[in-house]
Amino acid sequence: MRTWFITGTSSGFGRHLTEQLLERGDRVAATARRLDTLDDLAARHGDRLWRARLDVTDTTALREVVGRAFAELGRIDVVVSNAGYGLFGAAEELSDEQIDRQLATNLTASIHLARAATPHLRDQGGGRFVQVASIGGQVAFPAMSLYHATKWGIEGFWESAAAELAPFGIGVTLVEPGVARTNFGTGAFAIGDPLPAYADGPSGQLRRMISGELPPLPAPGDPAKIAAAIIASADQPDAPLRLTLGSDAHALATAALRDRLAALEAGRALAHSTDADDVFAS
Numbered sequence: 001m002r003t004w005f006i007t008g009t010s011s012g013f014g015r016h017l018t019e020q021l022l023e024r025g026d027r028v029a030a031t032a033r034r035l036d037t038l039d040d041l042a043a044r045h046g047d048r049l050w051r052a053r054l055d056v057t058d059t060t061a062l063r064e065v066v067g068r069a070f071a072e073l074g075r076i077d078v079v080v081s082n083a084g085y086g087l088f089g090a091a092e093e094l095s096d097e098q099i100d101r102q103l104a105t106n107l108t109a110s111i112h113l114a115r116a117a118t119p120h121l122r123d124q125g126g127g128r129f130v131q132v133a134s135i136g137g138q139v140a141f142p143a144m145s146l147y148h149a150t151k152w153g154i155e156g157f158w159e160s161a162a163a164e165l166a167p168f169g170i171g172v173t174l175v176e177p178g179v180a181r182t183n184f185g186t187g188a189f190a191i192g193d194p195l196p197a198y199a200d201g202p203s204g205q206l207r208r209m210i211s212g213e214l215p216p217l218p219a220p221g222d223p224a225k226i227a228a229a230i231i232a233s234a235d236q237p238d239a240p241l242r243l244t245l246g247s248d249a250h251a252l253a254t255a256a257l258r259d260r261l262a263a264l265e266a267g268r269a270l271a272h273s274t275d276a277d278d279v280f281a282s
């Protein structure tokens with residue numbers, strides 16, 4: 001039996017992970033803003049479900065809950081940073097408060113969770129971090145700039161931290177799902193105040209999708225299958241740094257990386273031309 005700590009377990013990937021892990025006999029420390037969403041699982045699985053109310057943007061509470069979970073459960077094998085939401089609209093349409101909240105939820109809270117859990121994982125001789133990132137941390141679309149800022153940001157954080165943590169037997173996996181059938185696109189998002197200047201562009205188009213005037217984006221991802229793939233990856237002895245999930249995610253990442261590599265190769269001579277004269281040309 002392994003023990004998991006998961007944020008944002010009231011719906012979507014967090015809920016599917018919690019359900020599947022309890023079903024297979026693991027123990028889950030599930031955190032959520034609304035604890036009653038877990039009542040049915042508590043009734044079914046008893047002590048194997050440990051629960052704590054947590055808004056991940058409350059850093060003091062986050063540290064307290066992480067400390068209490070390790071103290072009460074003894075050992076936690078996998079820590080999953082999952083809580084998050086999308087902020088949509090052109091950058092100019094967003095309020096300062098919407099931007100701060102998006103960064104605090106999707107980016108800063110994940111960093112604080114990592115920092116709060118790391119000493120415990122080191123003390124117990126190792127463990128695993130799973131970050132629910134997004135294909136939106138590898139590619140970018142208009143009208144989602146702040147969401148992309150959080151997901152590209154958390155990719156950079158973990159790629160660096162993974163190398164710091166490897167000597168302690170702590171693995172890191174960045175999960176990069178494509179569009180999936182959770183509450184993410186159906187109401188649990190925030191959107192800026194529309195400005196007429198953007199009405200005919202991608203931001204206006206997104207609003208028309210949300211209002212039902214235009215068909216929504218295809219959502220190929222099955223959250224239950226995505227949760228199962230995350231669990232299977234954490235069962236592997238070596239953590240894969242990235243887990244790209246969904247046919248859309250795979251196609252988007254492949255095209256984006258090919259384009260970037262082609263642009264990089266085209267810019268080789270220019271890049272080398274800016275070295276100081278005493279640098280040996282290679």
Ligand SMILES: NC(=O)c1ccc[n+]([C@@H]2O[C@H](COP(=O)([O-])OP(=O)(O)OC[C@H]3O[C@@H](n4cnc5c(N)ncnc54)[C@H](OP(=O)(O)O)[C@@H]3O)[C@@H](O)[C@H]2O)c1
Binds near residue numbers: 057084105134177185
């Ligand atoms: N679905 C997709 O297409 C997709 C694709 C790529 C990545 N993702 C990522 O997947 C993660 C999970 O989202 P989901 O798709 O499963 O959507 P979801 O069904 O809306 O679930 C999001 C979860 O995050 C929680 N949450 C949001 N803000 C929180 C806060 N401040 N404190 C604590 N919990 C908070 C929500 O809690 P409440 O119920 O209290 O709001 C909910 O439990 C997110 O990080 C998202 O960016 C989703």
